[in-house]
Structure formats: C-alpha cells, structure tokens
Amino acid sequence: MPQRHIAILLSGLALTSLAGCASLVPHGDTAVAPAKQSQQALAQATDCCDTLATLPYQPLTVGESQSLTLDTHAPMHQFEDGASYFQAFELPRTREPLTFKLTSTIANDQVFAPTVLILDEDFQPTQRVASDKFDYLSPNGFAGARLGATFDITPGPDAAYMVVYSNETARQGTTQYESAEKVYARVRGLALPPGPDPIAEHTATGNVTLESESRETGGGLLTPILGTRSHADSVTKTRNATARDEQASPSSASASTPDFDYRRMINAALKADDIELAMQLAERAEREGHSGTRAWLAERLRSVSP
Amino acid sequence: MRDSRQFTRRPLLAALIGASCVMPALAHADINPNFFGYARSGIGSTAGGGSQTCFKAAGAPAKYRLGNECETYAELGLGANLFDQQGTSFDFASRVAYVTAQDNDSESLQDADNDIALREMYVTGTNAVSGLPDGSTLWAGKRFYKRHDIHMNDFYYWDVSGPGVGISDIDLGVGNLSLAWVRSSGSDNDNFPDQGQRLSDDTVDIRMTDIATNPGGSLQLGVDYGRASTPEWLENYYDNNNIDYEDGDKGWMGTIEHTQSNWFGGSNTVALQYATDGIITSNGNAVGRPAGGLVSQDGDMWRVLDHGHVWLVQDKLDLLYAAIYEDKNMDDDSGRKWFSAGVRPVYYWNDIMSTAVELGYDHIEPQSGVSSYNGEDHHVTKLTLAQQWSAGRGAMIRPTIRLFATYAKWNGDAYEEAGVANSLDTGSGPNNVDFNDTDGLTFGAQMEVWWGS
Numbered sequence A: 001m002p003q004r005h006i007a008i009l010l011s012g013l014a015l016t017s018l019a020g021c022a023s024l025v026p027h028g029d030t031a032v033a034p035a036k037q038s039q040q041a042l043a044q045a046t047d048c049c050d051t052l053a054t055l056p057y058q059p060l061t062v063g064e065s066q067s068l069t070l071d072t073h074a075p076m077h078q079f080e081d082g083a084s085y086f087q088a089f090e091l092p093r094t095r096e097p098l099t100f101k102l103t104s105t106i107a108n109d110q111v112f113a114p115t116v117l118i119l120d121e122d123f124q125p126t127q128r129v130a131s132d133k134f135d136y137l138s139p140n141g142f143a144g145a146r147l148g149a150t151f152d153i154t155p156g157p158d159a160a161y162m163v164v165y166s167n168e169t170a171r172q173g174t175t176q177y178e179s180a181e182k183v184y185a186r187v188r189g190l191a192l193p194p195g196p197d198p199i200a201e202h203t204a205t206g207n208v209t210l211e212s213e214s215r216e217t218g219g220g221l222l223t224p225i226l227g228t229r230s231h232a233d234s235v236t237k238t239r240n241a242t243a244r245d246e247q248a249s250p251s252s253a254s255a256s257t258p259d260f261d262y263r264r265m266i267n268a269a270l271k272a273d274d275i276e277l278a279m280q281l282a283e284r285a286e287r288e289g290h291s292g293t294r295a296w297l298a299e300r301l302r303s304v305s306p
Numbered sequence B: 001m002r003d004s005r006q007f008t009r010r011p012l013l014a015a016l017i018g019a020s021c022v023m024p025a026l027a028h029a030d031i032n033p034n035f036f037g038y039a040r041s042g043i044g045s046t047a048g049g050g051s052q053t054c055f056k057a058a059g060a061p062a063k064y065r066l067g068n069e070c071e072t073y074a075e076l077g078l079g080a081n082l083f084d085q086q087g088t089s090f091d092f093a094s095r096v097a098y099v100t101a102q103d104n105d106s107e108s109l110q111d112a113d114n115d116i117a118l119r120e121m122y123v124t125g126t127n128a129v130s131g132l133p134d135g136s137t138l139w140a141g142k143r144f145y146k147r148h149d150i151h152m153n154d155f156y157y158w159d160v161s162g163p164g165v166g167i168s169d170i171d172l173g174v175g176n177l178s179l180a181w182v183r184s185s186g187s188d189n190d191n192f193p194d195q196g197q198r199l200s201d202d203t204v205d206i207r208m209t210d211i212a213t214n215p216g217g218s219l220q221l222g223v224d225y226g227r228a229s230t231p232e233w234l235e236n237y238y239d240n241n242n243i244d245y246e247d248g249d250k251g252w253m254g255t256i257e258h259t260q261s262n263w264f265g266g267s268n269t270v271a272l273q274y275a276t277d278g279i280i281t282s283n284g285n286a287v288g289r290p291a292g293g294l295v296s297q298d299g300d301m302w303r304v305l306d307h308g309h310v311w312l313v314q315d316k317l318d319l320l321y322a323a324i325y326e327d328k329n330m331d332d333d334s335g336r337k338w339f340s341a342g343v344r345p346v347y348y349w350n351d352i353m354s355t356a357v358e359l360g361y362d363h364i365e366p367q368s369g370v371s372s373y374n375g376e377d378h379h380v381t382k383l384t385l386a387q388q389w390s391a392g393r394g395a396m397i398r399p400t401i402r403l404f405a406t407y408a409k410w411n412g413d414a415y416e417e418a419g420v421a422n423s424l425d426t427g428s429g430p431n432n433v434d435f436n437d438t439d440g441l442t443f444g445a446q447m448e449v450w451w452g453s
Helices: A001-022 A025-045 A168-172 A182-187 A221-240 A241-247 A252-256 A264-273 A274-286 A293-304 B232-241
Strands: A055-057 A065-070 A076-080 A082-085 A087-090 A098-105 A115-119 A125-129 A134-137 A146-153 A161-165 A175-176 A200-203 A204-214 B036-046 B071-087 B089-099 B115-126 B137-143 B147-148 B156-160 B161-173 B176-183 B199-215 B217-229 B252-265 B268-277 B301-313 B317-331 B337-349 B353-366 B380-392 B402-412 B414-417 B440-452
Touching: A065 A087, A065 B217, A115 A146, A125 A146, A134 B089, A168 A200, A182 B036, A182 B440, A221 B217, A264 A274, A264 A293, A274 A293, B036 B301, B071 B115, B156 B317, B252 B301
Parallel strands: A055 A087
Antiparallel strands: A065 A204, A076 A082, A087 A161, A098 A146, A098 A204, A115 A125, A115 A161, A134 A146, A175 A200, B036 B071, B036 B440, B071 B089, B089 B115, B115 B137, B137 B161, B147 B156, B161 B176, B176 B199, B199 B217, B217 B252, B252 B268, B268 B301, B301 B317, B317 B337, B337 B353, B353 B380, B380 B402, B402 B440
C-alpha cells in the first residue's frame, strides 16, 4: 500500500512538472519580454504632437477613479526629459483645491514609474511631481505592491493641465518590492518565502490609476475651519452637480464674505506650523476677492524663516 | 545608473532625534500601531437538513478547506515599531485568536467549541546583538515561529510555535542560521493521580534557511530536538510506579525542504521529514512539537510532501496543489499511513469575480491498534464548486466572499454513533450526515480576509 501511494504521489509530481513543461508559460518569459517589447514599441512609436499645446487633453472628472491607458496604444510624445507614452488632462476650471492620488501597480516584476507635469494656461510647465516622489507601498491584503503619491493642485491659470508620463531617467530605475505571499506569511506568522525580494523594472507601459477629489467634499482640514461658508459652497454644488464645473468660473469667485477673517485663520495655521493649510487659505482668500493675501502670506513666511 | 528604491518594511516611528541628541528620545516616540490579522466566517447547511457538516477523514490531520470549514476563526494582531535607530530596531507584536462554532449571534467564548487564546506576545530586536551579521534578530516571548503550512488543507507540517527565545536569520553566507528554544507543555493526566501536572516540553529548533541551490531555488534544513523536562519529584513518582518515561519523553525531527520560486508564476515546495517518539504529535495538525502529555510515545514517522501555486494562464487561471504521504509507525500500533492530494484551480472572470473548484482526497490506513475510528482503510473525496468575489486576482488575494457547494464521498459508515468517529472525523463541526451515509452535500457562504503589512 505505501508503495502504491508513493507511486501515485511521485507520478502526480511528475505529471505536474510535465504538464508545466508542456503547457505553462514560465514566469521569467512573461516578465521580461513585455518589458523589452514595450521599450522597443516606444522607440518605434511616432510623436503624436509637436508641442505640449497640441497633446490630446481629456476633461478630468473630479470625484472619480480612473484607470489610465498607458500601453503601447497610448499616445506618445517626446518630452524634454525623454519620450514616453502619456495621458493628458484638462483640469476643471472650478479653482477649488483638488487632491490627487496616483497609484501605479507592480505586476509581473514591472511598474510604470510616473511623473506628473502641471501646465499653465499657456501650456508651460509650472509644477512637477517627479517619479522619486512616489512612495513604495507594500501589499496589505487589500491592494498589491504599488508606487503611489498624493498631491494637491488648485486649478487656475498656473495649473490648467496635467500630464502623466514616465521619463527616461525613471525608466533606468528599479523598485524592490514584497510579494503578496511574503506579506501574507508575515501577517500569519508563517515562514517567509526564501530568497531576495523581487525587483520590478521601470517600464514604458503599466497600470496607473488616477483618483481625484475636491478637498472640500473630502472634508479634511478645511471643513471645521471654514465652517458655514464651506458648507454653503458644498450645498450649492451638490444641488447642481452637473453645472458645477461651469459655475465657479474665475470671475464668479470674487463674491467675498466680509465677515470671514482669512488673515486671522492663516495666522492660526502658521502658529500650528501648518504652512500647507496657510497656503490653501491664502489661495482661497484670493479667490474670494481678498487680493493681496498671497503676497501678505509670502511676507509673513519670509519674516518667519531664518 | 540604477536608482534602486528600497522599501521600508515598517514605518519609522521613533521620534525625531537631532544630530546633537545624545540620549535616544524614546520617551517621546510616537507609537504607530500596526493592526494585522486574519478571519474567516460564514454560514452553511447540509442537504437533507441541519447546519453545515465538514468532511474530514477520521485519523487525518487535515481536510481540504474550500467550502469545508464550519467555524468562525479570527486572529487579531497589534504591533508596533518601538525603536529604530542606527540600524537597530525593536518591534513588538501580539495576537489573540478567536474561534466559535458560528451557531448564533452571541457566542460565549467560554462555551464548548468556542475559545479565545493568546497566541503571540513577543519582541524582536533586529541587529540588537553587535558583532552578528546584518539582519540577525534576537527575539523573546511567545510567537508563531517560522511556521510551514499548506494553505489548501490548513496543514501545518513544521510548527514549533509557543513561548520561547531565539536568534534568527544570522547570515552566514551560505544561508541564514536560526536558533530557538520553545516550549509546548503537556499534562500527564493518565499517569498522575492529580490531573493537570504539567510536563515542561522543550524543543530546540535549529534551521538553516535560504541556502541557494539553483536559480530561484533554495534549500532549508532543520533539526528539532524535544524532550519533556520532568522535575525530580515527578521522576520519583514515575519510578515508584514503574512508568516508562525515558524513551517516550524525547524525540527529534529532521526536515529538508526545497522551495522553487519563479515556478510558472508561483512557487513549488517539496519537503521530506523524519521524526521519532515524543516529538510526533499524536493528533491535530501541529506537527513538529513534542507530544506533550504522553509520557510514553514510541515510534517514528516520515513524511514527504509537495505543494505550490502556479499560473496556468497568466491572470486568468491559477492552481493550488498539494500531495502528502505520511507514515506514522507507532510501537503500540496506534499510528497510520496517510495519503492526501488536492488541487484548487481558480478561473478569474475579471478583477473581482472568480470560480474555484477544489478536489481533495484523503486516504487513511490505520495500524492494528487504532480503536477510536474506522480501523479499516478508509478514504474521503471532496469536491467543491465556489463562486468568489475578491479584491483582485490570485490564490492568496483577500478579502473574498464565496458561495459554495461541497460534495463528499467516503467508504464505510460516517459515524459509529453520535459523536464517535468512524470514517468521518467528528470534531470538525456539526455531524449532520446520517450514521451510515457514505456521501454528503453541503452548501453555504463564507468570507475570508487577511490584512496588515
């Protein structure tokens, strides 16, 4: 009887191995070949556009999570720092502060290391979220290993467009990551899988998700401080959600509330060392017609700095 | 230029320590708790009436688990990085496990079949001992210690968890050396008139891991030596009553394991184990620790197993598989041979929905002295079909919510009488198939989740 079982066991193992040889695709092939293929495809792709002004910009819908197509079918442009597939967006003209979360999933030992470029109304770059600002995020049972960054943009003349791409320097890099199996083993107190952690190549294509939300709908820091005014805004916007983008054009944002003391709030934020909040308040004050608040804050910061 | 990005395993939480600071600012450290855990729970019924029966071959240490788990089980863990400075870090971890029969809403954890257990409470000090290679970790406290399991049938084939102390992952170049002293006390209720006399069962665990063998492959070697540490007064008692404890209270186990990564998108593990006498766990699936309680357990055991995970079609179809042969040859003929094999292919319809099938087979060939279950050869085959909704694709991706139907077939009567096993084990949940049934069908729903990082 034992011999029979051993025979079954061994033949099972043999079958598994043979079946593997016959029909399975070894992992190494699937991982490396597409990386090279996408790089080659990128090298052969033709530039979609002469200038940044002619990129195919899509309107950005705030409050949604969207998966960006960054494969070999995506448009390609020769950016200043290298050729790349990209996706480009026109930011809403609401001038409300937006929080963006960009995540790039690691799959098959590959990841797209994104750079985010913000352009002004004249399509000139004004801000950049470089690829090294993206943190490695470990798998946690709810999401796999990924690169991610969260950043705030207040659309306006200086921030009218956004481009997600990957520059040549970033593509030379790699990201070492933990497999979901390893994190699972740690969480369950199991022996960790042996061997070094895998390394993901930075590739020309990848899976990137862009989430955006209004800082006000997210509540966050501003709601308790801005109080009723903030509430009024969000109520109006909820009631007429479709008209939201058009409603708050730059000129319409000048209706000010005289009883709201932005400078006092900024002082409080500075006292709490929350410069980010202070800057947001200044931006908001400017939009509400308190012109000069930004300059006043800059002066305050200058006097605070050593 | 390669701009390698190294991840940080745990958030660096120690307080900001200025360059001029001489004293570590531990008192001001922020605690950033790490919440981790695992849970499963659900509901099920047996066709023909009654709540879900779970099918496990009597005498087998494990059963194939998909659509075949009858309890709510959870582990809730809390830990924190408490110190991280100049390459040395200290981490704390704790874990409490809960199990209930999932019979109703309010289930007391004191009732039969329900339990709450403190499973982990320990501190690790990475690079705490100077002079050792980078990564060496000193630890003390009770913990899950480098457990080796087969996920598909929840079988832990190398598990010496318990209170202990050790130093792990000393990089010797050829591999990593780990040394541990752990405890799994037993009680000698059979031979000692005052029940609950504890036998201090100590195990010394020595293992070399990460021995590179071939591309993507590594070898692991381990030796466990266990003995019951008996106080003098207890030995006197045994001597006076002619109880043989010398042979039974010791035992050792050797393990050779090879793991192949980059194995068709997953990994394969093959292990060979040999164990003697007191270190053979008589029942249950936590093998590798002393028997505890049994002062006289003589015999030997060997086991060979292979298990793994492969992608048959990348991102579309994967497969968990396992095969085990174990021969437990006890001098009092209470052992058995166990053969087990199972596969779980899962087809992913999209990122969320998948269909899983699990086919499992267990065969038990008892020795002549077995009386607590069917003494003849018996076997159980189970087949489960499950529709699953998960947070992604892959065998270990959770959370998952699944609807399942499980059919099982076995030879011989299911039970001898109420609560007494024959071909089916009686301790795996409600026994709601008839005594003389030779097959059964169950259906239900279950969630499974793990989290943490």
